[in-house]
Amino acid sequence: MGKTYSISNFKGGTGKTSTALNLGAALAVSGKSVALIDCDSQGNLTAAMGYTPAEQPRTLANLLLAAIDYPEDLDFHLQKTIIHTNTGIDLIPANRRLADAAARLQVMQLSQYNAVGDSGRASEKVMTELLDHLRSSYDYILIDCGLKHELLTVNALAASDYCIVPVQAHFLASEGIPEVLELVKSVRERFNSNPKLQVAGILLTMYQSRPQLCRSVRESVGEIYGETFHVFERPIEYSIKVAECPAAGQSIFDYAPKNAAAESYRSLAEEVLRLA
Numbered sequence: 001m002g003k004t005y006s007i008s009n010f011k012g013g014t015g016k017t018s019t020a021l022n023l024g025a026a027l028a029v030s031g032k033s034v035a036l037i038d039c040d041s042q043g044n045l046t047a048a049m050g051y052t053p054a055e056q057p058r059t060l061a062n063l064l065l066a067a068i069d070y071p072e073d074l075d076f077h078l079q080k081t082i083i084h085t086n087t088g089i090d091l092i093p094a095n096r097r098l099a100d101a102a103a104r105l106q107v108m109q110l111s112q113y114n115a116v117g118d119s120g121r122a123s124e125k126v127m128t129e130l131l132d133h134l135r136s137s138y139d140y141i142l143i144d145c146g147l148k149h150e151l152l153t154v155n156a157l158a159a160s161d162y163c164i165v166p167v168q169a170h171f172l173a174s175e176g177i178p179e180v181l182e183l184v185k186s187v188r189e190r191f192n193s194n195p196k197l198q199v200a201g202i203l204l205t206m207y208q209s210r211p212q213l214c215r216s217v218r219e220s221v222g223e224i225y226g227e228t229f230h231v232f233e234r235p236i237e238y239s240i241k242v243a244e245c246p247a248a249g250q251s252i253f254d255y256a257p258k259n260a261a262a263e264s265y266r267s268l269a270e271e272v273l274r275l276a
Contacts (some may be wrong), residue, residue, distance in 0.1 A: 002033075002138040004131060005200065007162040008145040008153060008183075011176035014166045015205035017044045018242055019268075020144040022261075023164075026269035028089050032139040035082070038094035039156050041102070046093040048086060050249020053095035058175035058197030060094045061101040064155075067130045068104060068121075074133050088253070090138070098152070105151040124187075127155035128194075130260075140272075157187045162200035162275065169207040169217050169235060177202060177225065199229050202242060203268065207235035233250070234267040 007020045017040075024034045038045040039060060043053025053059075058081040066077040083091040109123035124252065134141060143156045157163060165180050188195050202225055204218055222231050236242075237260040245255045252262045 001135045002141055003162065003275070004135070004141040004143065004160045005185045006145055006153075006156045006163045007166065008157070008180050009161055009165055009167065010147055010179045011168075012147055014168045014176065015236065015242075017048055017144050017246070019164065019166050019203060019205065019236070020045055020142045021048050021245070021264040022242070022252050023268055023272065024089050024140070024142050025087065025253045026228040026265045027140050027272065028087065029266075030267050030269060030273065032273075033137070034088075034143045035090040035092065035134060035138045037092045037141065037143045037156075039098070039143050039152055040094060042146070043093065043095045044246070045144040046091065046095065047091075048246035048249065049083075049089075049091050051083065051091070051093055053093065056093045056095055058093075059097060060092050061097040063092065063130055064098075064101040064126055067126050068108065071129060074130065078133060087251070092151060102150060102152050105155070109151060118120055123151060124154050124158050128159040131159045153183065154187060156234055157184060157197060158194045160197060161192070162198050164200050164203055166203045166205045166236075167221065168202045169238075177221075181229070190241075200272065201230035201232045203232045204235035206238045207264075208238045219228045232268055232271055234264050236264040236268070237261045 005226060007016045009016055012233060020036055023156050028034045034044060037060060046053045063077055063081055066074055081092060083093060085091055105123045131141060145153045145156050163184055165177055177276040184197060184199055188197050202221060218235065224229065237263040239259050241259045242252055242261045247250055248255055252259060252265060
């Protein structure tokens, strides 16, 4: 059965989408079968893969609603929704219709506790049911989570084996870490949705080796979280090429395979592979 990773941080600009895209590409280069799931209504991962979010006729929203209303037909809807890209990586896209699915989950959450014996329909575990139909087809499933602390993110974490927390390597960028770690704890304990969920590690992104500020942030993150949570060995090097990749609809391995950031993502993939 494949492993599922959520890429999550509630702060913007931390490199969540770039991490999902390029880690997925690095794992695919290593010979692994990979599916990417865009779990953000902005559709950034969908766009980064070279697709226009608004033009996608079927998205994650369709799948979540099918899992709620027609779970017996999920396999049919999956076949219609998954995009088999020319890179060998599969994609479940997203666009603004995902907000409708999020609203439906909220309604479900309000009503579920009034239903006796309906724990299998918990609003926090709709994506878990969806991924149960996918795990056997892939070695790795990566979920690019949105910014908001909402049921979509809870669903992603509840369906995941691991969470990766990307953090931009500059002053105060580590502020987003405690919120994600608290939500992970809630998914494990308060929601009782996924007691096996683990934090795979904290990933420093947009890292510049020379500036003292980046080095001090790296040391600070290690001191604060290093004994409790893993900090990935190699930060993701800052490069304008990483920012240019989404506009080209390519990963760093297609766009600039010899770039230092590509080596960083290869190192990240090696650590992820060791977790399997």
